[in-house]
Amino acid sequence: MLVRNKQKSKNSTAIVAQPVSQEKKREQENFQDVLILLRNLIEREEKTILMIIDSLYGIGSASLIDKKINSKALNGLLKSIRMFPKPVFKIIALRWVKQKSPLIITNWLFRKVKF
Numbered sequence: 001m002l003v004r005n006k007q008k009s010k011n012s013t014a015i016v017a018q019p020v021s022q023e024k025k026r027e028q029e030n031f032q033d034v035l036i037l038l039r040n041l042i043e044r045e046e047k048t049i050l051m052i053i054d055s056l057y058g059i060g061s062a063s064l065i066d067k068k069i070n071s072k073a074l075n076g077l078l079k080s081i082r083m084f085p086k087p088v089f090k091i092i093a094l095r096w097v098k099q100k101s102p103l104i105i106t107n108w109l110f111r112k113v114k115f
Contacts, residue, residue, distance in 0.1 A: 031110060038102035046094070053093045057086055 042049065061082045069075045 031106060034109065035102055035106045038105055039098075042098055042102060049097055050090060050094060053090055053097070054086075057089055057093075 062079060065075060065078045065082065069078060
């Protein structure tokens, strides 16, 4: 694996290839391995992730209604209808988790083990 550095001269830009150290190469391979493992885990545990999303939606929507709505009557009405947009939220949230969370978690883990 080579890393390319651009070196500018007066008339043109030359690309100079520099070899990547074995340690960096191994670190990048390990990063990719962890990323693949997390993606596989999320695919296998989709039901568990949906249950987590359900719980967070229930807690978050009730908390938001309590925080933003002062009227008792309106508060109760909104809490009774808060579950209607839930299926749409679950689809969007699951798609986001599948796309973004493996990379976020992998980056977080590698920041924790690097000094």
